[in-house]
Amino acid sequence: MNKSVIKEYKKITTRKRAFVIGSLIMLLLLITLGITFGSSQISFTDIFNSIFSGSESSKRQIVLNIRLPRVLSAVLAGMALSVSGAVMQSILRNPLGSPFTLGISNASAFGAAFAVIVLGAGSTQSSVFDAVLIDNPYLITISAFFWSLASTFVILFMARFKDASPETMILTGIIMGSLFIAGTTALEFFAEDVQLASIVFWTFGDLGRASWNEFYILLAIIIPALLYFIWNRWNIQSLNTGDETANSLGVNVEKTRIRVMLIASLTTAVAVSFFGIIAFVGLVVPHLVRRMIGSDERFLIPATALFGGVFLLSSDLIARSIIAPMVLPVGILTSFIGAPIFIILLIKGRGKNLWLK
Amino acid sequence: MVKIELQNLDFGYNGNLVLKNISHQFEKGKLISIVGPNGSGKSTLLKCIDRILKVQKGRILIDAVEISKFKANELAKKIAYVPQSEGGTFPASVFDTVLLGRKPHIQWSPKNDDLKITAATLEKLDLEGISQKSINKLSGGQRQRVFIARALAQQPEILLLDEPTANLDLKHQLEVLKLLKDLSSQGITVIVAIHDLNLALQFSDHFILLKSGELFACGGKEIISNHTIENLYDVKVNVIHNNGDHFIIPKTN
Numbered sequence: 241m242n243k244s245v246i247k248e249y250k251k252i253t254t255r256k257r258a259f260v261i262g263s264l265i266m267l268l269l270l271i272t273l274g275i276t277f278g279s280s281q282i283s284f285t286d287i288f289n290s291i292f293s294g295s296e297s298s299k300r301q302i303v304l305n306i307r308l309p310r311v312l313s314a315v316l317a318g319m320a321l322s323v324s325g326a327v328m329q330s331i332l333r334n335p336l337g338s339p340f341t342l343g344i345s346n347a348s349a350f351g352a353a354f355a356v357i358v359l360g361a362g363s364t365q366s367s368v369f370d371a372v373l374i375d376n377p378y379l380i381t382i383s384a385f386f387w388s389l390a391s392t393f394v395i396l397f398m399a400r401f402k403d404a405s406p407e408t409m410i411l412t413g414i415i416m417g418s419l420f421i422a423g424t425t426a427l428e429f430f431a432e433d434v435q436l437a438s439i440v441f442w443t444f445g446d447l448g449r450a451s452w453n454e455f456y457i458l459l460a461i462i463i464p465a466l467l468y469f470i471w472n473r474w475n476i477q478s479l480n481t482g483d484e485t486a487n488s489l490g491v492n493v494e495k496t497r498i499r500v501m502l503i504a505s506l507t508t509a510v511a512v513s514f515f516g517i518i519a520f521v522g523l524v525v526p527h528l529v530r531r532m533i534g535s536d537e538r539f540l541i542p543a544t545a546l547f548g549g550v551f552l553l554s555s556d557l558i559a560r561s562i563i564a565p566m567v568l569p570v571g572i573l574t575s576f577i578g579a580p581i582f583i584i585l586l587i588k589g590r591g592k593n594l595w596l597k
Numbered sequence: 598m599v600k601i602e603l604q605n606l607d608f609g610y611n612g613n614l615v616l617k618n619i620s621h622q623f624e625k626g627k628l629i630s631i632v633g634p635n636g637s638g639k640s641t642l643l644k645c646i647d648r649i650l651k652v653q654k655g656r657i658l659i660d661a662v663e664i665s666k667f668k669a670n671e672l673a674k675k676i677a678y679v680p681q682s683e684g685g686t687f688p689a690s691v692f693d694t695v696l697l698g699r700k701p702h703i704q705w706s707p708k709n710d711d712l713k714i715t716a717a718t719l720e721k722l723d724l725e726g727i728s729q730k731s732i733n734k735l736s737g738g739q740r741q742r743v744f745i746a747r748a749l750a751q752q753p754e755i756l757l758l759d760e761p762t763a764n765l766d767l768k769h770q771l772e773v774l775k776l777l778k779d780l781s782s783q784g785i786t787v788i789v790a791i792h793d794l795n796l797a798l799q800f801s802d803h804f805i806l807l808k809s810g811e812l813f814a815c816g817g818k819e820i821i822s823n824h825t826i827e828n829l830y831d832v833k834v835n836v837i838h839n840n841g842d843h844f845i846i847p848k849t850n
Contacts, residue, residue: 245716333686490673490701535687
């Protein structure tokens with residue numbers, strides 16, 4: 241009997257692993273599609289030649305300087321928002337947890353706007369691509385992170401000291417979000433016209449700004465963050481059972497919760513400071529993945545990361561093609577796609593998944 | 598041999614002491630019931646023993662080693678705790694829930710031994726038939742067994758349970774206590790905070806009576822008398838002795 245129980249467990253684990261590998265393959269295919277697709281037709285051979293040969297063709301310029309950074313940044317931003325959402329949901333034991341619903345995205349957007357207007361991280365000369373030229377992406381990220389912490393600490397305070405119900409936490413998040421929207425509006429009121437245009441940019445997500453510079457900063461934050469979450473997957477899993485049980489299982493509850501929240505906030509802040517608020521990714525992707533493979537963090541974390549990349553990259557592909565040659569900001573699209581998906585998930589009952597009997 | 602020793606424990610919230618100067622020694626391999634009125638500090642005492650709450654004064658020793666000296670994982674291999682209620686927001690399967698009990702032993706990912714121990718624990722608690730069922734779809738009794746199974750998968754020497762029979766029907770109450778009795782006879786020290794005095798009397802080897810955070814009395818069944826129970830709860834009772842068993846009937850008028 242013992243053997244059959246283990247066999248059944250292994251069978252299900254294999255399926256979860258297959259989902260992770262499937263997401264990876266899907267992501268790689270979409271990356272290739274994302275590079276070939278666009279106003280200038282580029283073939284697979286062109287991509288190969290662009291990356292591996294030294295020729296200075298225009299196609300090489302498009303692949304290396306426009307398509308590749310945009311596609312890879314989309315993947316990383318999708319990963320960042322989805323994984324942050326997944327771990328926030330688990331450690332706060334709150335299905336509505338996500339960078340957006342907890343007010344962290346709005347706080348980051350405020351921080352980015354604050355850096356541009358008050359701290360002078362962007363100069364107001366016009367460039368070809370943007371109204372405001374960003375002189376100092378690090379300062380913007382730091383400011384976004386700093387303000388995202390304000391939201392994070394209020395949420396942690398409510399979770400820890402007020403023993404808040406999931407509803408209270410989400411309401412707090414909505415209040416914090418509104419507060420920071422008000423803050424951003426206040427900055428807009430005092431901003432000059434060109435600055436105003438750049439603040440508006442952060443209120444809806446757009447991947448158009450992606451360059452290698454942003455990609456490297458994203459990479460430097462997201463990869464260690466992802467490794468940290470994976471390293472702590474048993475701790476995060478234990479926290480889902482409740483603080484007391486987690487403690488009894490050998491988890492340092494306070495330390496884990498604060499560290500995971502801080503790292504998830506930092507990850508969100510970096511994505512938001514570069515690309516603006518891309519709503520629903522952090523909420524919908526973890527739920528879709530939970531529905532498909534359950535809430536075992538060992539598989540949930542990598543699968544959510546990969547599937548988050550798939551989700552944002554596909555959304556961006558649609559955003560680039562739906563009213564081509566114009567490009568719709570991806571944040572608008574993720575909301576249009578994410579909101580109905582989330583409603584369907586709610587109607588069909590949360591907490592269910594395809595593997596559990 | 599002394600397994601757990603409490604020395605002059607004080608614990609309080611915001612300056613109000615919930616536990617006052619508790620000293621006691623628990624014997625190994627016994628089923629010990631902590632009883633007392635609501636708010637007498639039963640759950641708090643259990644949480645202090647498992648370091649979920651940190652005592653403000655006094656010491657807790659396990660085999661003569663103070664619990665603050667243990668690393669979190671090492672303590673989790675010695676003591677397991679089953680809380681009164683637990684509502685995981687994201688349901689896991691029964692197998693995954695019990696496997697989580699192996700967490701203190703798992704380095705990176707579960708080895709075959711961890712899976713075997715999980716499967717054996719499921720079998721022991723008659724849960725193998727529902728190993729892939731979501732814990733949200735189980736009855737109260739089954740869920741309680743799953744949480745006890747997870748604690749057992751930790752392979753602890755000491756098992757603490759807060760109201761393990763609350764919300765269970767009579768049959769499941771008996772099942773759970775029989776199981777705990779079995780475990781204690783296998784050498785595990787089982788300490789339960791429990792309200793049902795009659796159940797406690799049928800299964801426990803030893804009693805700790807708490808009143809307003811103080812140790813009111815302790816000892817075997819012999820300490821349970823009309824006088825002690827009336828003073829502990831401020832109600833009139835009849836303690837009936839029948840073939841070595843004790844039963845407590847409250848007087849309603």
